[in-house]
Amino acid sequence: MKYSKVALILSWGVILACLLWIHPWKGADAHVKLGMQFTGGIDMMVAFKGNVHQEDVRNALYAGGVQQAAVVAYQDKPGVAMFSIKVKARKGQDEKDSTSQIKQITDALKSLDAKAASDHRLDLNTESVGAIVDTWMKANPLGVQGDETALRLAYEPWVDKVIKAREKASPMSDYNQLPSDLPGSLRASLEKDYRLGNLTILKNESFSPSISGEWTWKTLSAVGWALVAILVYVLFRFTLSFSVGGIVALIHDVLMALGLFVLFGFEFSVPVVASFLILIGYSMADTIVVFDRIRENSHKPEYRRVDIVKLVDDSINQTLSRTILTSMSVLFVAVCLFVWGGHALRDLAFPLVVGVITGTYSSIFIASPVVVFLDHQFGGKEKLKQHA
Amino acid sequence: MTKRSLWRLIFTTLICGACAYFFVPLSKVRLGLDLKGGVHFELEVQGHEALEADLRDTRDRLLDRLHEKGFPEAVAHLEGMTVKAEGVPADRQAEAQKILNGFSGYDAAFSGDTLTLSQKAGYQKSLKDDANKRAQQIIENRINQFGVAEPEITPTGAEGNRIVVELPGVGDAERERIKGLLTTPGRLEQRLVAKQDTTNGIGWRTREEAMGHFAGHLPPGTELLPLPLSEREARREGKAFQAPAAGQPDPIRSWVLVEEKVYVDGADITKADPTVNSQTDQYEISYVLNKKGADDFYNLSGIASEENRRIAVVLDRKVVSVLWCKEKIPGGAVRITGQFSKEEADDFALKLKSGAMRASMKFLEERAMGPSLGADSIASGVRGALIGFLTVIGFMVFYYRWSGVNAVVALTVNIIVMLGLMGSFHAVITLPGIAGFALTVGMAVDANILIFERIREELGNGKSVAGAIQTGFDRVFWTIVDSHVTQLVSAILLFIFGTGPVKGFAVTLTVGVTASLFTSIYISRFIYDWILERHPGTRTLSI
Numbered sequence: 001m002k003y004s005k006v007a008l009i010l011s012w013g014v015i016l017a018c019l020l021w022i023h024p025w026k027g028a029d030a031h032v033k034l035g036m037q038f039t040g041g042i043d044m045m046v047a048f049k050g051n052v053h054q055e056d057v058r059n060a061l062y063a064g065g066v067q068q069a070a071v072v073a074y075q076d077k078p079g080v081a082m083f084s085i086k087v088k089a090r091k092g093q094d095e096k097d098s099t100s101q102i103k104q105i106t107d108a109l110k111s112l113d114a115k116a117a118s119d120h121r122l123d124l125n126t127e128s129v130g131a132i133v134d135t136w137m138k139a140n141p142l143g144v145q146g147d148e149t150a151l152r153l154a155y156e157p158w159v160d161k162v163i164k165a166r167e168k169a170s171p172m173s174d175y176n177q178l179p180s181d182l183p184g185s186l187r188a189s190l191e192k193d194y195r196l197g198n199l200t201i202l203k204n205e206s207f208s209p210s211i212s213g214e215w216t217w218k219t220l221s222a223v224g225w226a227l228v229a230i231l232v233y234v235l236f237r238f239t240l241s242f243s244v245g246g247i248v249a250l251i252h253d254v255l256m257a258l259g260l261f262v263l264f265g266f267e268f269s270v271p272v273v274a275s276f277l278i279l280i281g282y283s284m285a286d287t288i289v290v291f292d293r294i295r296e297n298s299h300k301p302e303y304r305r306v307d308i309v310k311l312v313d314d315s316i317n318q319t320l321s322r323t324i325l326t327s328m329s330v331l332f333v334a335v336c337l338f339v340w341g342g343h344a345l346r347d348l349a350f351p352l353v354v355g356v357i358t359g360t361y362s363s364i365f366i367a368s369p370v371v372v373f374l375d376h377q378f379g380g381k382e383k384l385k386q387h388a
Numbered sequence: 389m390t391k392r393s394l395w396r397l398i399f400t401t402l403i404c405g406a407c408a409y410f411f412v413p414l415s416k417v418r419l420g421l422d423l424k425g426g427v428h429f430e431l432e433v434q435g436h437e438a439l440e441a442d443l444r445d446t447r448d449r450l451l452d453r454l455h456e457k458g459f460p461e462a463v464a465h466l467e468g469m470t471v472k473a474e475g476v477p478a479d480r481q482a483e484a485q486k487i488l489n490g491f492s493g494y495d496a497a498f499s500g501d502t503l504t505l506s507q508k509a510g511y512q513k514s515l516k517d518d519a520n521k522r523a524q525q526i527i528e529n530r531i532n533q534f535g536v537a538e539p540e541i542t543p544t545g546a547e548g549n550r551i552v553v554e555l556p557g558v559g560d561a562e563r564e565r566i567k568g569l570l571t572t573p574g575r576l577e578q579r580l581v582a583k584q585d586t587t588n589g590i591g592w593r594t595r596e597e598a599m600g601h602f603a604g605h606l607p608p609g610t611e612l613l614p615l616p617l618s619e620r621e622a623r624r625e626g627k628a629f630q631a632p633a634a635g636q637p638d639p640i641r642s643w644v645l646v647e648e649k650v651y652v653d654g655a656d657i658t659k660a661d662p663t664v665n666s667q668t669d670q671y672e673i674s675y676v677l678n679k680k681g682a683d684d685f686y687n688l689s690g691i692a693s694e695e696n697r698r699i700a701v702v703l704d705r706k707v708v709s710v711l712w713c714k715e716k717i718p719g720g721a722v723r724i725t726g727q728f729s730k731e732e733a734d735d736f737a738l739k740l741k742s743g744a745m746r747a748s749m750k751f752l753e754e755r756a757m758g759p760s761l762g763a764d765s766i767a768s769g770v771r772g773a774l775i776g777f778l779t780v781i782g783f784m785v786f787y788y789r790w791s792g793v794n795a796v797v798a799l800t801v802n803i804i805v806m807l808g809l810m811g812s813f814h815a816v817i818t819l820p821g822i823a824g825f826a827l828t829v830g831m832a833v834d835a836n837i838l839i840f841e842r843i844r845e846e847l848g849n850g851k852s853v854a855g856a857i858q859t860g861f862d863r864v865f866w867t868i869v870d871s872h873v874t875q876l877v878s879a880i881l882l883f884i885f886g887t888g889p890v891k892g893f894a895v896t897l898t899v900g901v902t903a904s905l906f907t908s909i910y911i912s913r914f915i916y917d918w919i920l921e922r923h924p925g926t927r928t929l930s931i
Contacts, residue, residue, distance in 0.1 A: 037753075045761060098751075099564070204563075205755035211430070222885035229877045237870055271820040274882055274890045278827065278897065281878035285831075285871030289838065292867040322841035325787075326834040329780050333830035336776030337823055342768025345823050349772075352827065 007365035011252065011358075018259025032262055035269035038216050040089035040209030042101055046109060048081045049171055049198035056112060057083050064108025066101070074343055082202070089209040098206040106201065113197050123197035124162075124190060125171035132159045135193055141185040158186055171200040219273045223254075226280050234284070238291055241374035246287050249359075249367035253283040257354040266347050275348045279355035282330065286323060287363040293319045294371070308375045312368050320364075327360040390921060396914045404801060407808020416811060420818035420892050423766050425759030426556035427563050430752045431527075431570065433549045437747035438519035439469065439512055441575075446491060446505060447471045448649050453487045463608060471505040519746035520549050527551060529742035530569050550752070563756050565735070572704050573748050574739030576654030578688060581698040581710060582610040582645040590710075591615055591642030598643045609648050613700070615707040617641040644707050646700045651688040656681025660740035662733035665725065671733035673724045675740055682720025689717040703736070704748075765819045773826035780833050788840050790930035795836040798911040802832045805903040810895065818892030828900025831875065835868050835908030840931055853929045857916050861909070868908060876901050 024030045036043040048057075054073040061069045066087060074082040087101060113123075122131065136142075136155040144154040161179045169177045175191050227247060235243040257279055266272070293315040297303050303311050334356055338349035389397075411417055421428050447464045450473055454462040462475035471494075476484050481498050488496050493511030497504045507515075524543055531539045531553065540554040558566065584607045585591075592598035598612055606612065617640065660675035677685055692699050692713035701708045701724055709726040728736065781799070784792035806828070810817070843860035851859065879901060882894035920926065 047760075099567070200758065200760065201756075202758040202761035203756070206751075206753070208750070208752045210750075211752040218885050222881050225885075226878045226881045229881065230874050233870075233873060233877060270890050271893065274820060274893050275823075277878045277882050278824075278875075281875035282831065284874040285834070288870045288874065289867055292870065296863070318845075322838055325841065326837045329783065329833040329837060330827065330830035332779040332783065333773075333776035333826045336779060337769075337772040337826060339772070340768065340775050341772030341823065342765060344765050344819055345769055345772060348820060348823055 004365055004369040007361075008369065011256065011361070011366070015252070015255045015259055018263055019255070022259065022262050033265065033267035035267055035272075036086055036088070036205065036207050037270050038219075038268060040207050040211070042085075042087045042089075042098060042105070043203070043205040043207075044085045044102075044105060044201065045203035046083050046085065047171065047200045047202055048083070048112065049079065049173055049200075050081075052081045052083075052112060052198075054083070057085070057109070060108045060112045061085070061105065064104055064111065066105055066108060069105070089207070098208070102204065102206060109199055110197075113199050121193055121195045123199070124194035125166060125197045125200055127194070132162065132190075132194075136186065136189065139189055139193075141189045142183065158182065162190070171198065172196050173198075215270065219270070222273070222277060223280070226277055227251075230280070230284050234288075234291075238295065241371050241378065242291050242294075244374060245367040245370035246284055246291070248370045249287050249362040250280055250283055252362050252366050253279060253355055253358045256358045257351040260354050261351055264350070266350055269347060271348050272351065275351050276355075279351055279359070282352075283355060283359035283362065286327065286359045287367045289323055289326070290316060290319050290363045290368060291371075294368075308372055312372055316364055316368060323360055323363060327356050331356045389918075393914070393918050393921060396918075400801065400911065400914065404804050404808075407804050407811075409808070410811025411807045417807075418814065418816045419762070419766075420816040420821070421554055421556060421755070422757055422819050423762040423817065424556050425757050425762050426554065427558045427566065428555075428753070428755040428757075429553040429567070429570065430544075430754070431523075431551045431553065431749040432545070432752050433516075433520050433523045433551070433745075434747045434750055435516035435519055435547075435549055437573075438515050439507060441746060442493075442507070442515055443469065443471060444648070445650075446494065450487075450491065450505065453490065454484075457483065457487055459484070465608070469506060473503040473505075475501060476503045477501045515746070516547075516549065520547075520551075522743075523745045523747065523749065524551055526574070526742050526745050527553060527570055530738060531555065531566075533738050533742065534566065534569065551749075557759075558756075563754070565731070567751070567754070569735060569738065571749050571751070572739065573745040574654070574742065575704055575744040576657065576740055577650040577702045578652035578685065579650055579700050579702055580647045580688070580692060581700050582607065582647050583695075583697065584610065585645040587642075587644075591644040591707075593642055595643050598645065606645070610645050611648055612643045612645055613702060613705060613707050614640045615642050615644050615710070644700060644710065646702065646707070652677065652681055652684045654740060654744045656684070657740050657743075660737045662728075662730070662737045663723070668725075670725070671728040671730055672726070673728070673733055673737050673740065675722055675724075675737075677720035677722065679720075682718070685720055685722065686716055686718050689713045689715070703739075708736075766822070769819055769822040773822055773829075776826045777829055780830060784833060784836070788931055791840055791843075794912055794915045795833060795840070797915060798836060798907040799829060799832060801911050802900075802903045802907040803829065805906060806896070806899050809899040809903065813895065813899070815895040815899070816892050817896075820890060820893035821896045824893045824896035824900065828897060828904060832900065832904035832908060835872075835904055836912060838867060839864050839908065839912060843929070844931055847929065847931070853926055854920055856929070857913075857920070861913050865909065868905065872901050872905050 022031045024032060054071055057073075058069070058071050061067075061071070068087055070086045072084045074084065085105060087105070089098065122135075124132075133152065133155050136159070137151045140151065142154060144151050161182065165177055165179045166172050172178075173196060175187070175196070178187055178190065227250065230250070231243050231247050234246050254276060257276065261268075261272075294312055297311055297315050297318075303314075331353065334349050334352040337345050338353055341349060443466055447466055450471060451462065451464045454464070454473060454476070459476055459480075462473055464471060464473040466472075476498070478498065478501060484498075484503060485496075488494075488505075491505060493508055493514075494505040495508055497506075520543065524541060528539075528541050531541065536555045536558055538556055540552075542552050544550045544552055553570070555566070584602070586601070592601065595612060595614075599606075656678045657675050658678050660673060663672050663674050664670070665672050688699060691697070693715050699711045699713055701711065709724055711724075781796050784795045786792070788795065806825070815821075839860055842864045843856045846856035846859045846863075847853070876898065879894055879897035883891060883898060
């Protein structure tokens, strides 16, 4: 309890500083990066083979008439440059705009393919299964007899194999990467009709602005309901002061993770919100370990006459090692996901890393002092005994 | 081995076996679209269009009935969400009232010689529900005929007016075509080109020109519909065909004035196929009408041939083709010649075959995921999870020695149970799901740590090994339940509010928390008890 005041001032100070920097009340100007699912817009992920820089992509998009794109580069595999391209939807835009925008973006990106200018054949790396089947059904390089169905049956399995090879190579840079058992005539037909472009579209998502507001609302209400449900459960199992203490600690953890999340420039997406909800569940679980011990000790004869401060202090000390150990095990996993989980999981793991650390800390330095304070105000220690 | 331990062993083995059934071989595990690649759409049925369509239909019916029942001067038009019929004198209301029996979903009001019909709220709801149901059915039909393996089509949304379509293995290239198939209602109508159309069905070049011809007011009972320019036609006429940017409106060849009355409705089509005309080598669409449709078409062709007028084939409020009709045509087999490409003909026939939606769809969300991104995500996700898992195991064994091994066994059972439960729920593994999996493993260890720490504490208080284990488990039981329940609460809320990958995450967590409760309380205890049985009276515990 000695350090509780210092801790209280320090951690709420950090949160306040973060919030001041984010200034969420400024609406659109806030330092918050929202995913396209919340704002509405296009979210694409593309890969280029060879030496393509972030600036090239940006310039190509600009030249193609897409001015508002946010481009971020990733480098996962040697020789392949990956880019995330995001374009926010304008107000009142409907789905027709997004379709034309996607086309505009892909066209702009295709212009980066130097070979495409001199080579008008279709790109084997981006064509669909259906297109390749059609090519073969028309040319019929295997000389299959019969109607359309027979042709389709003959060629589809081969196309599947080609597509599998393409997925493995992603993208193919050499015709040698075609499956080795592909009949010579089919191989020749592909080499004749298709070039190997250097662009692959990995992901292509678009969200209508009309659904985005709904997502924000849904997400916030999920967080709200989670808090209420936990409050009620703890109220049912402990007393009101514990319930309030737990919730204050929870809010502290969420705000802290939120502040740092934004401070480090991560972007909110729906999975990230999911990880915040997990954080809520986890942080409370951690607090409950301490609360449980306080409740248990309050029954013991040696604590009958002592002040609540000593009761809480002792309980915290007795559970200290396990609170830290349990957090460690989850922290290991969260850190591993953050470091090795790839960039898709990084955003999701960050709030957990922060949340697990602050969750442990807040159980001790935030939740318990609140309980003590409320107890002094309303005399809840006696109630607690009746409850357990 | 005592009887109790034997039963516990049998029970545990049975559970593990039953769980293993759901995920062995591993190909039984279903991967989400974000891992497997595919297309995901979320659509919204535009229910108000169904209401408007019903209004138009009601206007036509009302007018027919009024003419039949002795109100030859009556005219009807739409105003807002009501049908107004003029030419019903106030003194003949009783007669008009009888006609209204056939319009049970409508409220009727007379004022002067005007009869106003408006939809009842309950009727509007049933129209919307019907539109939703029908939209889902038609999407199913169209997707099935398009030939996608394992499509998932599920209604969502509070009003049931949302439909989520998930098509695994479909690439970005096919997306546009499928989108087109899903959004257009596919409502085919056959009407007459209006008498007042002086261009004889060729139409005016622009809307303004047509409006100018009629001095700004179209003749009553008619409307102007666009006739789009098809790619083939443009090529044939030697014009440069500028393919419209995807999503932009098609270029329009002309505007045709047609009657508002629908003579033959697409709902009466029983069969439709794209065919190739052997003489002109062009694609056509042939379809067969049911009895009612055939009769309607017989009537329509009768009027057209007698009055020497043209028939307009209208699809989704666009004129597809304008036909001459020289004689009455019985039998209800119709062929539409037009300037179709093969793909256009295929899709056209498919829409007719699958039936018409009552309302069109709006795309709220669409995602296309390439399979290679998924493969990368799986690789890195599994790598992260695996490293995390191994670190935790290493830590437990290092810190708790043999008791740590106990925890590892419990953890292994935990994973088996989790996979089994997920398999039995037909849950889909998504990328956040993999993360959730790893996290629940971390949290499952938590329960073990709590128990072990408590046992250590009790041993420190001077209790015997058996006594310490007993009190350790008993004391910690409620702590574990409380902390698991709070986690379960947030997991369940995630399930309620989330969709797609998040739902997968929620399922993993719910299942993980449940499995962890079982393994930490039951399995770990069982292992201790069993070992105590084999070494009764042991004084030390490796913890």
